Amino acid sequence: MNEKDVPQDSSSTYQGQKKLIYAVDDNGQYNGVKSTGWEVESFATQMAVDDLQEQADTALQQAQRGEVSPLAYHMLRLRFDIGSLAQTTGFFQWQIKRHLTPKVFSNLSKRKLNTYCAVMKLNLEELTTLPEIISQPKSN
């Protein structure tokens, strides 16, 4: 890629940061060139972020209706899934799946709750409650 072709699309996903890409100048020399973003890349990033946001929103609505536990919402909001939460907490996946049901979650021992709190950087109050208003997808 020629230096002149290094995309400078000011992607919102970069939040004003820049990335370094190696590119060629007209004399065939390679240099690091700073890029403010590439539209193609930020589309892919945005799609992934939107997908996670959508999952979290759905979980929040389900949790508010009492179909799933608050853990389901916080897990997705903090970009965990059952697999990664199992790896970080040391619980088995089947245990976490159970904890996602309101009935099991409300009877969880303090020790188990604290494990979630430690891994997710939440206090007990935050872990066991839901925000009142449905959060809107962030518009950057």
Next chain:
Amino acid sequence: MKDIILPIEHQQSSHCETGVISILLRSKGLNISEPMAFGLASALAFVYLPIVKLGGLPLIAYRMPPKTIIKTVCKKLNVNLHSQKFSNPNKGMQALDDELAKGNLVGLQTSVYWLPYFPEDMRFHFNAHNLVVYGRTAEGNYLISDPVFEHLVECPSEDLQRARFAKGALAAEGRMYVVRQVPEQVDLIPHIYSAIKKTARMMNGMPVPFIGNFFGAKGIKTLAKKISALSKTKPKYQKLFLSNIVRMQEEIGTGGAGFRFMFASFLAESAKITGNDNLQVVAKQTTAIGDNWREFAMEAVLFCKKRKELSLDDVAKKLTSCAEQEQTLRADLLALSKT
């Protein structure tokens, strides 16, 4: 406690691991550029592992696994690297403070998610991000040279501890490393040729039946076939699958294209060091491959945006052409490293 601020020459890099080792070596007077570190480590690769899922989507990597680069470069150049990990977070933070007090720059492996200075949209639970700590303020904030950032950054102690000791896949376990000693003189030329040879050998896949089909150019072709086969799945999954390839390519792993450009830069630098003009020729060829990867990313995204002119087969075809180009490059690199 007083501020500790060690001298550092921050230089933005394309990739964290190569950036960190370049900064650490330069601080000791051994001038190894980021692309040189990448090349010497034979870090260029391709892996598609459908069995390993991240967030429900397959793992695709465009370089060797984390830690390989730092380890290989130090071993090859005879650099004395002191690497430690900790089971006790407090001990890990204390060890970091001790090294800073001794005046040493410290490399750390961390989780991206818990570093507050990362843009929100790029914070994912990825545990193999590398950075350099160059000091600590009296208030207890750590001063960080994060190679993928343009400027120096700061991070509160609590967040840094969390980032160092986050559990999960590729967990850092508080890993920290300090360069103790570097050799005064290094003859790069033999290392350059052996590294190119090793890279080339890995480029076609592994000489193992079945599993070999997920590495190198063969792996790229396997992924291309998978893209063609996506037509049987739901449109939403097609989109997520394709955008995942692009994200792994362009964002998380610095990029398939980004790594190809870095390798090209390594080859061009090597041409100057060795005086071998053929290396300049393959550098150009590698740049063209990087450009082709970018075109593939563009087509994949155009498909996601539902441009009707493009079919999944078109996208797959573009990817196959990347594989074919890499196979040609492989042959040329092997021919080069023989001389």
